[in-house]
Amino acid sequence: MKRILILFSHPKFEKSRTNSVMVDHIKDIPGVTFRDLYECYPDFHIDVEAEKELLSAHDVIIWQHPFYWYSCPPIMKQWMDMVLEFGWAYGPNGVALKNKTWLNVITTGGAREVYCSAGSNSYTVNEFLRPFEQSANLCGMNYFPPFAVMGTHSLSKAEVKEYALEYVKLIDLLQQGLSLGDFKKCAFLNDIPQLKTQ
Ligand SMILES: Cc1cc2nc3c(=O)[nH]c(=O)nc-3n(C[C@H](O)[C@H](O)[C@H](O)COP(=O)(O)O)c2cc1C
Known part of the structure; x- marks a missing residue:
């Protein structure tokens, strides 16, 4: 079974309507390590070695966060800046994350139809997420x-x-080693047939 690490960041979790329900459903699933970054690091001093150890011990890294200003909350960026070190995550001999899976689980105020060239947000969610996609690529991740x-x-x-x-259901599929095959290029994991319950 694949080991799943969920790195969760929400600066206003006490006011959350959506992530709070999602977190309640997944945080105690056996085989899943759930980590609330704002709770772990209220002072933003990331324990780099502890985070690296956690990453090494898991196969699938999920970034769960609300979409804030078309990106992630600041602690996630801080985490990336501190933990994804040259020579460890990327660069010569930087193979610690090679072949692990990277997945963003996000919530957005904007509806799906406003995220397109003709919509009020001008670009797709996938386009806004490009820095994460390319960071994963640089680290040799899927x-x-x-x-x-x-x-x-x-x-x-x-x-x-x-x-x-x-x-x-998605966590269950990931634990079983979900392979996207032809669906690798689909815009959202929500759309893959394996996820449909009915
Ligand atoms: C500071 C801030 C920035 C936000 N930026 C965006 C944004 O860029 N795009 C968007 O669709 N929603 C944006 N939102 C709305 C949040 O994404 C939305 O409220 C959140 O995902 C809902 O999840 P929650 O109920 O768990 O808080 C923003 C909200 C706040 C407070």
Whole structure:
């Protein structure tokens, strides 16, 4: 079974409507290590060696976060800047993360239809996530399309729960070694047939 590490960052978790439900559903799944970065590092002093050890001990790294200003919350960037070191994560002999999986699990206020060239956000979510995709590529990791919960402000509690259950199913598929095959280029993991419950 693949070992899954979830690195979660939410600067206002106490006010969360969406991530809080998702986290409740996945944080205690056996074989999953859940880490709330704001809880671990309220002062932003990342323990680089501890994080490297955790990365080495897992196969799939999930970044779960709300989309803030078309990107990630600041602690995730701090984590990347500190932990993904030259000569370890990339560069000569930097092979520690090679062949591991990288996946962003995001929530966005904007609905899916506004993330396109004709929409108010001008670009697709996949385009906004390019820095993460290329960081994964640089580290020799397998970058998976994001799992996204979009238009969060207009989701009912039942709809949020439905997404949370899909997330649980996704974790199960990843533990079993989900291979995307023909779906590697799809925009969102939400769309892969394996995830459909009915
Ligand atoms: C500082 C800030 C920046 C945000 N930036 C974006 C953004 O760039 N795009 C977007 O679709 N939503 C944006 N949002 C909305 C959040 O993504 C949304 O409220 C969140 O994903 C909902 O999840 P939660 O209920 O777990 O907080 C932003 C919200 C805040 C507070």
